[in-house]
Amino acid sequence: MAAETGADNQALEEKHDVLKSTQTVIHKALEKLGYPEEVYELLKEPIRMLTVKIPVRMDDGSVKIFTGYRAQHNDAVGPTKGGIRFHPNVTEKEVKALSIWMTLKCGIVNLPYGGGKGGIICDPREMSFRELEALSRGYVRAISQIVGPTKDIPAPDVFTNSQIMAWMMDEYSRLRENDAPGFITGKPLVLGGSHGRESATAKGVTICIREAAKKRGINLEGARVVVQGFGNAGSFLSKFMHDAGAKVIGISDAYGALYDPNGLDIDYLLDRRDSFGTVTKLFDNTISNKELLELDCDILVPAAIENQITEENAHNIRAKIVVEAANGPTTLEATQILTDRGILLVPDVLASAGGVTVSYFEWVQNNQGYYWTEEEIDEKLEKVLVHSFESVYNTSETRRVDMRLAAYMVGVRKSAEASRFRGWI
Ligand code: NAD
Numbered sequence: 251m252a253a254e255t256g257a258d259n260q261a262l263e264e265k266h267d268v269l270k271s272t273q274t275v276i277h278k279a280l281e282k283l284g285y286p287e288e289v290y291e292l293l294k295e296p297i298r299m300l301t302v303k304i305p306v307r308m309d310d311g312s313v314k315i316f317t318g319y320r321a322q323h324n325d326a327v328g329p330t331k332g333g334i335r336f337h338p339n340v341t342e343k344e345v346k347a348l349s350i351w352m353t354l355k356c357g358i359v360n361l362p363y364g365g366g367k368g369g370i371i372c373d374p375r376e377m378s379f380r381e382l383e384a385l386s387r388g389y390v391r392a393i394s395q396i397v398g399p400t401k402d403i404p405a406p407d408v409f410t411n412s413q414i415m416a417w418m419m420d421e422y423s424r425l426r427e428n429d430a431p432g433f434i435t436g437k438p439l440v441l442g443g444s445h446g447r448e449s450a451t452a453k454g455v456t457i458c459i460r461e462a463a464k465k466r467g468i469n470l471e472g473a474r475v476v477v478q479g480f481g482n483a484g485s486f487l488s489k490f491m492h493d494a495g496a497k498v499i500g501i502s503d504a505y506g507a508l509y510d511p512n513g514l515d516i517d518y519l520l521d522r523r524d525s526f527g528t529v530t531k532l533f534d535n536t537i538s539n540k541e542l543l544e545l546d547c548d549i550l551v552p553a554a555i556e557n558q559i560t561e562e563n564a565h566n567i568r569a570k571i572v573v574e575a576a577n578g579p580t581t582l583e584a585t586q587i588l589t590d591r592g593i594l595l596v597p598d599v600l601a602s603a604g605g606v607t608v609s610y611f612e613w614v615q616n617n618q619g620y621y622w623t624e625e626e627i628d629e630k631l632e633k634v635l636v637h638s639f640e641s642v643y644n645t646s647e648t649r650r651v652d653m654r655l656a657a658y659m660v661g662v663r664k665s666a667e668a669s670r671f672r673g674w675i
Contacts, residue, residue, distance in 0.1 A: 282655070303315050306388055319369050320366070418433075476498075488520075498516055499514065507542035546568045608631060
């Protein structure tokens with residue numbers, strides 16, 4: 251079963267190679283910054299990539315072997331940091347690209363980390379609670395040698411949550427015979443989690459939307475917003491937009507999309523969605539994800555998966571601003587088309603950096619053993635994100651490059667410099 255899924259994934263990744271497109275932009279960014287070719291040779295791939303096999307006894311008595319990955323892109327700045335994804339479409343290349351994006355995010359928001367990422371090929375929607383716990387613990391045992399609070403600090407990502415982080419933290423603590431809350435972030439509050447972590451990505455996206463709207467003279471009050479994905483990022487974001495007076499006219503999940511030109515009842519949808527961010531199955535009058543992306547709106551937020559805006563539909567996007575809450579939702583060809591059409595694209599490595607920023611706050615609180623209030627977290631996050639947005643926007647204006655290239659230029663510099671100071675290149 252896992253092997254078949256792997257083969258399907260291979261075909262998918264060849265169509266839109268996220269690693270190749272990331273490398274293309276990194277190369278351009280380093281060239282623009284005047285770094286020699288060897289810096290690109292170092293940064294084009296993770297310095298470390300571990301593939302693991304995780305045997306899990308399933309509820310029916312059979313043993314299933316899952317494949318997992320952990321990528322560490324660059325640890326010149328400090329320990330690597332990045333989420334763990336549970337999804338049937340996880341591939342090695344995707345995990346590598348995601349780890350590079352984490353380096354860029356940490357660089358943009360100026361955290362003392364390099365990028366890391368993990369993934370397991372599985373479908374948690376079809377697994378029991380017990381099977382998920384066994385898989386989570388098995389993964390930690392398999393990668394335990396290369397992770398740790400001063401080595402590589404995981405966090406949640408698609409289809410993983412605070413419960414899974416709690417199991418993983420417990421497994422790591424047992425292996426080390428030491429309580430180790432700083433091993434992982436995104437934990438429940440009672441286990442050393444941080445206030446504001448759950449909604450941090452969406453808060454960061456909200457700040458970026460507000461700043462982008464100012465640049466384009468769009469009033470958020472009454473602005474029409476479309477959000478693809480109703481999971482952690484998409485659902486909180488819809489709520490924040492709704493609370494800010496915007497009209498959320500479309501949302502979606504993996505099974506379809508909902509549209510109401512007068513604005514959807516977000517509180518009701520939040521109430522009805524399941525823990526995997528599924529809500530559209532409850533309705534008959536749905537539209538497709540493709541139709542959702544092409545709706546007439548002011549602000550479009552892809553908050554689900556990769557490669558959603560491509561050269562095939564970029565000409566049909568009618569939003570004035572596209573803010574990428576998801577990682578890699580827009581291909582390079584589509585980025586060019588949107589930029590040429592005058593649509594302001596706020597790239598993933600900037601827009602979704604709120605999650606890792608509050609994860610960093612969580613790790614700092616675990617290390618110091620003293621915890622901040624939600625207000626303190628919000629205030630710190632606001633400062634970091636506003637500053638980061640300005641720095642990317644100004645780079646884009648002064649260097650006359652699109653926002654994605656500008657973000658890569660801001661983001662890659664720290665790891666390049668740290669690698670140089672350490673004498674690696
Ligand atoms: P999640 O698992 O909580 O939710 C994912 C949502 O996307 C669900 O509503 C799901 O139904 C939907 N979805 C899945 N497959 C889809 C498909 N083929 N078409 C349309 N919708 C689909 O995940 P999340 O944590 O909200 O993450 C969403 C995106 O945001 C990912 O790209 C993730 O890497 C990125 N991100 C998340 C965080 C975070 O802190 N959660 C941080 C940074 C970036």
